[in-house]
Amino acid sequence: MKTKNTSPAFFAKTSCLLFFLVSLPLLGWSQDPLKMGQTTNEELNMKVYAQDTSAAAVVLYDYGHTSFLYTKGTQVQLKRLLRIKILKKAGLDQANISIPYYRKDFSNKEEVLELKGMTYNLEGGKIEKVKLDDKAVFEEKADVNWYVKKIAMPNVKVGSVIEISYTIKSPYLYSLRDWTFQAEIPVAWSEYRMNMMPFYEYTHLLHGFQRYHLEDMKVISQTIAFNWEEDMGHTSLQKCGSQVYKIAQYRWVMKDVPAFTEEPYMTGVQDYLSKLEFMLTKIQYPEREPEYMASSWDGLAKELQKEEQFGLQLQNTAGFKKTVDQATAASTDVLSKAKAIDAYVKNQMVWDGMNSFYSENIKKAHEAHKGSSADINLLLVALLREAGLDAHPMLVSTRSHGSAATNMPMLSKFNYVIAAVKVGEATHLLDATERELPFGVLPYRCLNGQGWVTNLPAGKWLPLKNNDRNVQLVSAHMEIKPTGEVTGKMEESYSGLSAHQMRASIKAQGKEDYLQKLTSKDPDWTRQEMNLANLEKHDADLKATYKLHRVGEAQPVHLLYVSPMLNHATEQNPFKLANRLFPIDFATPTDETYVFTYVLPTGYEVEEMPKGLNVSLPDNSARFSYLVQVTDGKLQIMSKLNINKPVFTAKEYQDLRELYSRMVAKHAEKVVLRKKS
Missing domain, CATH: 2.60.40.3140 (Immunoglobulin-like)
Incomplete structure (x- = not known):
């Protein structure tokens, strides 16, 4: 502008x-407030x-x-x-x-x-x-x-x-x-x-x-x-x-x-x-x-259409026709076209880490295969339009930049742009800056309230959210030996935003270095035979499997103390302050589920184990459940945390803090096994 x-x-x-x-x-100043050198003894x-x-x-x-x-x-x-x-x-x-x-x-x-x-x-x-x-x-x-x-x-x-x-x-x-x-x-x-x-x-x-x-x-x-x-x-x-x-x-x-x-x-x-x-x-x-000045959103929308580093970049897309035709050659419907173009931009462009909603020239960025968030995502909009799709830029304020002002048309409140494409009755929000992002999944930095689609006459506000929940599922089948040694196999599964974050972390570190660090992460536990599945299949759950081992004593012991959450216990409450003045923003709904099965050693019985617990916040906005049972010589533990909305108000803080306190306390409880006389 x-x-x-x-x-x-x-x-x-x-x-x-x-x-x-x-x-x-x-x-009311007796001395110049802008004068340096007035420091006192x-x-x-x-x-x-x-x-x-x-x-x-x-x-x-x-x-x-x-x-x-x-x-x-x-x-x-x-x-x-x-x-x-x-x-x-x-x-x-x-x-x-x-x-x-x-x-x-x-x-x-x-x-x-x-x-x-x-x-x-x-x-x-x-x-x-x-x-x-x-x-x-x-x-x-x-x-x-x-x-x-x-x-x-x-x-x-x-x-x-x-x-x-x-x-x-x-x-x-x-x-x-x-x-x-x-x-x-x-x-x-x-x-x-x-x-x-x-x-x-x-x-x-x-x-x-x-x-x-x-x-x-x-x-x-x-x-x-x-x-x-x-x-x-x-x-x-x-x-x-x-x-x-x-x-x-x-x-x-x-x-x-x-x-x-x-x-x-x-x-x-x-x-x-x-x-x-x-x-x-x-x-x-x-x-x-x-x-x-900027007294209305329609005025700002019109001004942006005339901006040479924004709207004018999208007016002549004919130069991209050959690129679009090649990218969508195998597409059979509108949605597959959108996905093909999204995949093309992600594969062709490298994000330089710069945030902006202005681009000097999307064509030059395309030729260089590198650019800012504006270069990449305005290019994405241009290609989608050339393919005949209903696509518009969407202004966003990233989480670190603060919230956008929905009640005042202030351009300075934005620092980023993504693409909004309508297919049928659904609007898909796309960010092509990261190759690991599945179609329609926004990165964590963009999950910040609402974004403003800049289409005429006055644009429109849409919530910045992903359709998929942030899901982590961890399961294990373990065996406890009379010496306290614990062995078994564990599988971790990630979907939604958590899968993207894991893939991005693995890409940044390199697969081998990532596995090496994971193997040596916990001195009490040894991980072996690490394997990652679906690392390159961005639309599938990312899975990690490995063998888990902890050493025991030299001889069988009379009492065995088992930490049933293994190395996945929540050890500290993230909400330490007694009071909080501002909202709690998880960015996206989350499910964390842990299911652990232990084969108990022969000749031992359960002397003490945690009691089950169910804690729910009003309207089921958050829930923690913990179930423990012994059946046929097997100890079964299930811990489940559900965060069912992305943002909690300051008034809900005390309830949320108490839920986490009870989860930390429950995860710290041990199972005591006694050797039968």
């Missing part, structure tokens, strides 16, 4: 260059942070100030000053700082400017300063359009205070940068200010669970002086003027913000951090009609 770069009407002169000079007073002498004595580091001060510039069209400028105290050795990694910035193309990009850094230490009662060296600043390409300035602060040790300041200039008015008040370490003071010109109207939303310490807005009158050159044909005329405008000055502050702790079964932490988010909703320059 093109980014507009417009100046106010009274600045818009023929072939003119505008110089916009404005000085806006700050609110008290901060340097700090040994612990009183609000969190376990903290390895603390953000002492994080200040950001956004304003608008008109020197080169219209730009947004963010100035930031960040000061961090290192309290423990574990906090030293805070000295590695990353600054992400966006580049769509050479003329449409953000810039990181005025980068300065300083490390402060107390040496002999005096403050020692070490300046950041330019050689300690590196640039990396994080994604197709995202780059990162990586900074390694100098001379950092326990007790140091590090300080960094920088400016980001951006042409992207439509989506101001978020301001994040919370971090993985506690934040003593985080403040964000904005000087809002009257031409722009932004909706701002607060996310997370922390509340403001201060929130303020006041309006001041400000005289704006400006100069421009007016083209007079063979010469130019210098002109100047000024005008009084009302400027809205906003201030938001959070104080003593606790460290954010990542917990199991979460989507991206950006969904839960306390942050301020902005979206441009209206532009109204003097003497002009208001322009409403």
